[in-house]
Amino acid sequence: MTSSALPGMDPSWATSAREATVSTMRAVKWLLLIVALLVVTVAAVAFGLIEHRKSTTTAQQDALAAFYQPPSPIPRELGTVVRMEPLGVTVPGGTGFRMLYVSQRPDGEPAVSGGMLFIPSTPAPPEGRPVVAWAHGTLGMGDACTPSRSTNPLQDTDNWLGEMMDLGWVVVSTDYVGMGTPGPNLYLVAQAEARDVVNSVRAARNVPEAHAGKRFIAWGHSQGGHSSLWTGHLARTLAPELELIAVAAAAPAAELNRIIGAQWKTPVGWVIGPEVEQSWPVVYPQLQLEGVITARGLANSERLANECIVVAGIEGLARTDLGQDYFVADPVTNAAWAAAGR
Incomplete structure (x- = not known):
């Protein structure tokens, strides 16, 4: 029996209900279409941003590649600064440099490490400035992950670097041998990391305008905490001419x-x-x-x-x-x- 056959019932109610249903379904379809278009648009924009970032990173790394190539032969004097250039970022109270310096593998062979050097703007004391040797944490082994080659080289240091500059302390940061330079990168190998840290201090002392003294602090986080603790253990053997006055390790990969x-x-x-x-x-x-x-x-x-x-x-x-x-x-x-x- 159809609705029009029901006594006393206005047959237009069924038509109105059908129209309302059709209208609701049409609205839902349009809403789903709009949501789908938004998802596609967001995905396309995200993909474009990712590709642009990859392209920018690749271009940056290509431009830096020559800086990180070791000389032939590599100098055997540890801490030799092979080359140095402005880092190109604002450092409150100081100036930042990218550098390539000579370190040493555990087998005694010389190798180069990248790194950064930050020099305070304040006058240096007669005995030279204290040095903070920063050791970074796990970041990945790729060139673009390397602090001194990163698009954001101050990502690990920006919350305390200004204070160090105000205190008049030189800050030197090793990348570790093989990270951003020809490998291998000896991740969490104590003898390698400690050498890279003490040789970064030697490199700082070889930059005349740094006025870096022999007293230094080893400081690191995560992998760098492992590095700083082992620097504390080995510094006297590896670099007897330096004076290690403190070790700080944040969340170290110690055990x-x-x-x-x-x-x-x-x-x-x-x-x-x-x-x-x-x-x-x-x-x-x-x-x-x-x-x-x-x-x-x-x-x-x-x-x-x-x-x-x-x-x-x-x-x-x-x-x-x-x-x-x-x-x-x-x-x-x-x-x-x-x-x-x-």
């Missing part, structure tokens, strides 16, 4: 086996694991990779190690959510890996 043992199955495994895989076997050739690192992990190690930490971290989160592990099992249960992490 590597405990950190790896606690984090190997988390996204952190995908972040620090590739950098360790690319570094440690160079110094510890006895390390076994098969059976410790998954096939998927090995296939992606070099690429992920050279991504900057945010990108690597996002991929690590995604892979962990998908049930993908970087390590087969806790690497600390392997005797050779445990020995390397001590």
Whole structure:
């Protein structure tokens, strides 16, 4: 029976209901279309910004490449400043420079490291300025991740650098050998990091306008905390002419086996694991990779190690959510890996 056959019922109500329904569905369709267009537009803009940033970063790195090429032969005097140029950023109370200096690998061979030098504008005391040797944390091994090659070179130092300049202290910051310069980068290898820190102080002292004295402080965060602690342990042996007066370590990667043992199955495994895989076997050739690192992990190690930490971290989160592990099992249960992490 149709609605028009119902006694006492106005047949127009059905027509009105149908029209209202059609109108609502049409509005919903338009709303969905607008939302879809907005999503596509936002995605296109985001993709464009990402591509523009990549293009800008590539152009910047290409322009800097020649600066970071080591001379042949590399000078053997540690702390030799190979070249230096203005950093091109505003430093409150001082001036910043990009530099390339001579450091040393654990096997005793000279190598170059990039870095930054910040010189206060205030007059230097007769005995020379104290030096703060800053060691940066885990950032990724790629050239664009390197502090002195970054589009934001003050990202780790801008909240305290001005205070150091006001105090009249020189600040020198190592990139570490192999980061932004020909590799390998020996990530979390104590002997390598400590050498890079003390040789950065020597480099600062070799810049006449810095008026850097022999007294220095080692300060670092995360990986750099590991570096500064080992600098404290080795400075007297590595650089007896310098006077280390203090060590500061913020959230240091101090007990590597405990950190790896606690984090190997988390996204952190995908972040620090590739950098360790690319570094440690160079110094510890006895390390076994098969059976410790998954096939998927090995296939992606070099690429992920050279991504900057945010990108690597996002991929690590995604892979962990998908049930993908970087390590087969806790690497600390392997005797050779445990020995390397001590």
